[in-house]
Amino acid sequence: xxxxxxxxxxxxxxxxxxxxxxxxxxxxxxxxxxxxxxxxxxxxxxxxxxxxxxxxxxxxxxxxxxxxxxxxxxxxxxxxxxxxxxxxxxxxxxxxxxxxxxxxxxxxxxxxxxxxxxxxxxxxxxxxxxxxxxxxxxxxxxxxxxxxxxxxxxxxxxxxxxxxxxxxxxxxxxxxxxxxxxxxxxxxxxxxxxxxxxxxxxxxxxxxxxxxxxxxxxxxxxxxxxxxxxxxxxxxxxxxxxxxxxxxxxxxxxxxxxxxxxxxxxxxxxxxxxxxxxxxxxxxxxxxxxxxxxxxxxxxxxxxxxxxxxxxxxxxxxxxxxxxxxxxxxxxxxxxxxxxxxxxxxxxxxxxxxxxxxxxxxxxxxxxxxxxxxxxxxxxxxxxxxxxxxxxxxxxxxxxxxxxxxxxxxxxxxxxxxxxxxxxxxxxxxxxxxxxxxxxxxxxxxxxxxxxxxxxxxxxxxxxxxxxxxxxxxxxxxxxxxxxxxxxxxxxxxxxxxxxxxxxxxxx
Amino acid sequence: xxxxxxxxxxxxxxxxxxxxxxxxxxxxxxxxxxxxxxxxxxxxxxxxxxxxxxxxxxxxxxxxxxxxxxxxxxxxxxxxxxxxxxxxxxxxxxxxxxxxxxxxxxxxxxxxxxxxxxxxxxxxxxxxxxxxxxxxxxxxxxxxxxxxxxxxxxxxxxxxxxxxxxxxxxxxxxxxxxxxxxxxxxxxxxxxxxxxxxxxxxxxxxxxxxxxxxxxxxxxxxxxxxxxxxxxxxxxxxxxxxxxxxxxxxxxxxxxxxxxxxxxxxxxxxxxxxxxxxxxxxxxxxxxxxxxxxxxxxxxxxxxxxxxxxxxxxxxxxxxx
Numbered sequence: 001x002x003x004x005x006x007x008x009x010x011x012x013x014x015x016x017x018x019x020x021x022x023x024x025x026x027x028x029x030x031x032x033x034x035x036x037x038x039x040x041x042x043x044x045x046x047x048x049x050x051x052x053x054x055x056x057x058x059x060x061x062x063x064x065x066x067x068x069x070x071x072x073x074x075x076x077x078x079x080x081x082x083x084x085x086x087x088x089x090x091x092x093x094x095x096x097x098x099x100x101x102x103x104x105x106x107x108x109x110x111x112x113x114x115x116x117x118x119x120x121x122x123x124x125x126x127x128x129x130x131x132x133x134x135x136x137x138x139x140x141x142x143x144x145x146x147x148x149x150x151x152x153x154x155x156x157x158x159x160x161x162x163x164x165x166x167x168x169x170x171x172x173x174x175x176x177x178x179x180x181x182x183x184x185x186x187x188x189x190x191x192x193x194x195x196x197x198x199x200x201x202x203x204x205x206x207x208x209x210x211x212x213x214x215x216x217x218x219x220x221x222x223x224x225x226x227x228x229x230x231x232x233x234x235x236x237x238x239x240x241x242x243x244x245x246x247x248x249x250x251x252x253x254x255x256x257x258x259x260x261x262x263x264x265x266x267x268x269x270x271x272x273x274x275x276x277x278x279x280x281x282x283x284x285x286x287x288x289x290x291x292x293x294x295x296x297x298x299x300x301x302x303x304x305x306x307x308x309x310x311x312x313x314x315x316x317x318x319x320x321x322x323x324x325x326x327x328x329x330x331x332x333x334x335x336x337x338x339x340x341x342x343x344x345x346x347x348x349x350x351x352x353x354x355x356x357x358x359x360x361x362x363x364x365x366x367x368x369x370x371x372x373x374x375x376x377x378x379x380x381x382x383x384x385x386x387x388x389x390x391x392x393x394x395x396x397x398x399x400x401x402x403x404x405x406x407x408x409x410x411x412x413x414x415x416x417x418x419x420x421x422x423x424x425x426x427x428x429x430x431x432x433x434x435x436x437x438x439x440x441x442x443x444x445x446x447x448x449x450x451x452x453x454x455x456x457x458x459x460x461x462x463x464x465x466x467x468x469x470x471x472x473x474x475x476x477x478x479x480x481x482x483x484x485x486x487x488x489x490x491x492x493x494x495x496x497x498x499x500x501x502x503x504x505x506x507x508x
Numbered sequence: 509x510x511x512x513x514x515x516x517x518x519x520x521x522x523x524x525x526x527x528x529x530x531x532x533x534x535x536x537x538x539x540x541x542x543x544x545x546x547x548x549x550x551x552x553x554x555x556x557x558x559x560x561x562x563x564x565x566x567x568x569x570x571x572x573x574x575x576x577x578x579x580x581x582x583x584x585x586x587x588x589x590x591x592x593x594x595x596x597x598x599x600x601x602x603x604x605x606x607x608x609x610x611x612x613x614x615x616x617x618x619x620x621x622x623x624x625x626x627x628x629x630x631x632x633x634x635x636x637x638x639x640x641x642x643x644x645x646x647x648x649x650x651x652x653x654x655x656x657x658x659x660x661x662x663x664x665x666x667x668x669x670x671x672x673x674x675x676x677x678x679x680x681x682x683x684x685x686x687x688x689x690x691x692x693x694x695x696x697x698x699x700x701x702x703x704x705x706x707x708x709x710x711x712x713x714x715x716x717x718x719x720x721x722x723x724x725x726x727x728x729x730x731x732x733x734x735x736x737x738x739x740x741x742x743x744x745x746x747x748x749x750x751x752x753x754x755x756x757x758x759x760x761x762x763x764x765x766x767x768x769x770x771x772x773x774x775x776x777x778x779x780x781x782x783x784x785x786x787x788x789x790x791x792x793x794x795x796x797x798x799x800x801x802x803x804x805x806x807x808x809x810x811x812x813x814x815x816x817x818x819x820x821x822x823x824x825x826x827x828x829x
Contacts, residue, residue, distance in 0.1 A: 079709055079711050096703075096710070097707065097710075097769065098703070100695075100698055100702055100769070104699075107695065108699050108711075108712065109696070116693060118695060
């Protein structure tokens with residue numbers, strides 16, 4: 001390593017706090033970057049990685065806390081200011097303009113020129129020189145969108161790197177790269193490191209963290225879990241740090257679970273998969289059984305649930321619903337066949353915040369009936385009352401807009417809506433995302449109760465304790481492939497963590 | 509291989525040339541600089557307005573206030589003429605007004621995060637109402653400068669000539685091409701239209717640029733109003749109605765995507781000329797009524813949009829999932 005851990009860190013962030021309306025995104029987080037290191041920043045969805053990075057790079061202002069760059073206090077108010085100070089960023093999903101040429105993308109707000117004019121000859125020279133430093137040789141006059149994502153990524157990095165760059169932030173740079181492209185990117189990262197640049201590497205691929213990272217910082221729910229040298233943390237420890245144990249108070253109800261015998265098969269997938277989305281997998285859901293989907297962010301949890309529902313179409317394998325094989329299931333057919341799906345992001349995909357509790361519950365039944373057959377108001381009120389009582393939705397009456405309820409109660413409305421159509425299979429994606437611990441336990445109890453009532457359930461969750469508490473069987477996913485299944489007594493945190501971390505002797 | 513960027517422009521120019529040749533085969537004397545000069549003169553104000561609209565549309569926005577601006581500038585010039593103002597003085601004043609009005613629209617769009625469609629629709633009503641406040645009738649402009657403007661012309665090879673409105677249009681085009689392709693501001697317009705969020709993260713000042721874009725649009729519509737008033741030597745409160753739609757049509761025919769980010773100012777000029785050529789062809793025919801101008805323009809517009817879908821689809825790699 002060229003640079004010794006210096007007394008003065010390149011970047012020091014201390015007690016950073018940031019609240020967005022309704023969410024405390026960061027709660028007193030510290031981060032220290034040394035010159036010439038690749039620093040991996042890890043955490044599940046909503047852990048606060050992106051917010052921390054946006055604060056570092058000036059895209060978001062912090063509420064409180066302090067920041068130093070090489071010992072000097074800084075407070076960047078825009079990405080431009082941060083850039084000028086030497087902090088460059090490549091945001092997630094290549095944030096460049098695909099419709100513009102490579103030259104123009106590189107020159108945007110960067111090119112030298114007098115009186116607001118741009119000298120394209122100079123801009124082209126600069127673009128070529130910058131790309132050459134990364135060993136990229138492409139036709140810079142072509143629109144950026146016509147190149148592969150890997151090349152676009154390299155252009156974004158080349159653009160971000162100025163002569164004065166001291167910190168480079170790469171937010172999920174490998175998310176859409178293949179193995180070869182990733183290796184190439186890593187050698188560039190090592191080169192930058194050798195130049196003394198502090199590289200922040202955000203990813204959810206653990207192997208990559210160990211391959212290229214020097215130190216690791218883990219965030220969870222807006223808090224710092226810890227920072228350590230990569231060589232000092234084992235994979236299972238790392239997974240543990242990321243997933244945490246918030247659910248200590250939810251006990252695994254073995255006696256109850258053991259009493260239940262799994263019923264007939266409701267849904268079975270055989271070799272179901274889609275290229276670049278999900279490796280082919282087998283999965284069976286039985287009546288009276290809760291199956292969990294475990295895995296880190298990006299492991300394919302949501303995709304698996306959506307594929308079973310038909311929201312993502314498969315290009316391989318087959319799906320058997322209630323004993324009838326279906327090709328190319330679509331959500332409409334799945335609903336008819338009695339499969340209901342509660343999506344992860346209830347705001348964007350699940351609920352209509354402005355409509356009342358009753359109206360939201362009615363949506364799925366009404367769509368099943370067709371729009372012409374109106375459900376009598378009396379029947380609607382009755383059903384809404386039933387659901388509110390059955391799920392314990394805390395609302396003064398059925399006419400309250402859903403947006404005004406708490407997160408836990410909103411989630412119950414999502415469940416109520418799915419249940420109102422009387423499904424026999426219920427697919428839940430992150431049923432406890434963003435709700436408090438009390439409501440959390442209630443939702444899990446509810447899942448068990450539904451299972452007892454004869455539903456087949458699938459629960460995709462990033463919280464291991466939730467899976468341990470609620471499920472009879474757990475399918476474990478890693479890197480968009482199902483890697484195994486455990487059931488009964490085997491379902492423990494440690495077992496799942498070990499499987500996710502890949503300590504089962506399986507070569508990566 | 510030809511850069512994909514120029515494909516839509518090539519298509520536009522091809523259609524223009526083809527239509528011109530069709531005219532030449534149908535009518536004697538059609539293939540002349542005389543006809544070309546007339547098309548330029550008659551459509552100069554629409555094309556000037558369309559050049560301004562090109563910037564707005566390139567940024568992913570829309571400006572519906574163009575036609576009303578043309579009417580408003582016209583009546584104001586006429587009324588100021590009666591008050592003894594020199595047309596050039598009133599033109600200068602009204603061009604400043606156009607910039608300010610457009611900039612205000614741009615500020616509202618960005619600051620209040622309202623769709624450009626609604627803001628400029630309000631601008632449309634506001635300015636058209638203002639036309640009637642200024643004058644209810646057509647007002648002539650009698651200053652001798654109008655005569656000078658009408659008789660100043662540059663002869664072309666053949667019997668044709670460039671009128672002063674055509675000259676102003678070509679100068680506007682030159683300025684627009686310079687802004688679009690040789691300034692930071694122009695590059696920022698393309699960036700905002702390509703992907704506004706990315707542009708913000710790349711450091712483009714969104715508010716300032718948006719205000720400038722609509723200010724520039726306001727300038728070009730006011731200039732179109734000045735040219736229209738001088739060309740017709742009058743101000744009429746209903747002048748320019750629906751010109752904004754012709755301008756948008758010219759922009760689209762010229763190969764600019766309504767979603768923003770892709771297009772060329774030069775294309776717009778050809779787009780406007782195609783519209784002019786169609787009406788000229790139908791007027792030459794004599795027996796066809798003017799309904800056919802609209803119908804054939806509509807069909808052509810439709811064909812172009814479909815064509816663009818394919819051209820863009822061929823180099824857009826984003827929608828992969």
